[in-house]
Amino acid sequence: MSISPDRSAPAVTGATHDGERDWITHALALLRQEAARSADTHLLKLAFAGFPGIDFYFKDEAAHPTGSLKHRLARSLYLYALCNGRLRAGQPVVDASSGSTAISEAWFASLLGLRFTAVMPACTAPRKIAEVEALGAHCDLVDNPAMVHARAAWHAAAGACHLDQFGLAERATDWRGNNNIAESILGQLAGEPHPEPAWIVCGVGTGGTSATIGRYLRYRGLRTRLCAAEPAGSAFVHGWRDRDRGAVCSRPTVIEGIGRPRVEPGFLFEIVDDVVEVADVDSIAAMQVLERHLGRRYGGSSGTNLVACLRLATRMRAQGERGSIVSLLCDPGERYDATLANPDWLRRHGLDPAPVANALHATIETGRWHPSGSAA
Template identity: 30%
Template structure:
């Protein structure tokens, strides 16, 4: 358990509000009376995403290991949520942050990072996350910063095993299927392990973007560079989802269930609905990894409704 260092998290601080997110039944979206779909809604974390859990665990671990001095710079490559989470956690703990960000991320992400006083280092989107990670390593070395390394650090899995997965087991011991998007693989591996330890019959479904398409925070297995973290043994099935369908379902979640969830939540919901078709009865937990506010300035629902042929060109990182 990546317990924060003593005194690191005061009970009413923003850092103390991370985790213990709600499990919300999607009553209007569940397609059959016997099949219930529940969203683990990570949008209630302080910066609105599941990555608050990871950032807090990794920064606290660096502190415990004596790798951070007050005022030192933490460097990370991220397409959005981890960067924002790290910005919040690091500022709270007295560190500076430098983020390597691929060009083309939604403008709100860069604006939020600037609000937190993060130093932005842009890289070409063609290099993808792999290129951004390499750049972050070079930058950390050049500026004497400390790399966060969410793609390599096993704590990124453990934090989901001991918190996200544990919360699901406690809230819904009768869970049959778990569906989550795959980015670093931290969520699916950590939660998947915890659920399978609880009940080996739980089916774990990973969601990835369809070839040539980009969805915020998600990576195709073929392009996967997080192999050290991602344990394929926990995965029973993978589903590839398109950007247009994800955006349509992102809107449906708001219209029918009252939640403003992000694009990857739409993708995960598509997979959950497909799983529901295969069941007579059962409980599906689907991960809604972030809230959707930061995507709204791009008016994603307009693009999805028009079935815009350019949609796939949009970088839904």
């Protein structure tokens, strides 16, 4: 069934309305079936020599069918749109994304038989653009990253359903449970030596993941603290410190998916206990460190998370604390073959991760923070 996206179309008849509800029921069934088929992601454990008594866990969100943490969010956004009457049969779908969310949203659009447009900054990693297009979606590339929201709104005004990850992420996911990422982490830790982690670390791209985790920790009455790992100078860093929702980014970042230029609606300052700023070169170096320890490549935001984990662990060690730290592996490193993992690209951008990688390895071995010369 196909319904015109023209908002001036006449009201539907009762028979058409019944058919529309039938389609929504079918679409929801498809999403439930997909969720049941998707096994939970692995929680990988690392023990670092310099941190006896402190266990490190990394939840491998790159194992999702669409290869990233955003698979959960995309499913939730489609469920939210369907159950709120915002998405109709045959209606085109649009969202603004730097790549990983767009890949996941395109995959679900294909599952539901819908046309999807991803509004993306033109500087997005080429591999991500190719993956969106391979799923049959269209990429609307915008030269100015600050204009992606306005461009997505333009598509919505023409009749598309705007999934609006930045506006709706923190409310589309059920933070009380329903196998959200926080519930999954704590369930997997139940039999571990430190089942109630000292810290959970994540970035705040849309704010949805941090909002879900922070709320769930309070809902469960846990003492676990939440740390935001962010590129240096991001809007969230400035906004969190000053409780200023008008804060903007003071330094652009090459780490895609986090380090937003503005404070997004889903950013909840009050549930974040600490923020660790990470220089871009440190995040890239940490990508290489992760590959050495896990045998797989992960993206830049996963590197950002690792640096923040090590900063927290050195603080815990200095204070004689034991416990566990949990973070996320957000997407696969292969998506950055032409950028963050490309030596020529790094040279052109004046980024040399080798000294930082050496310093991070030294921190892992000694349990003390080894400055690398980079400045957050």
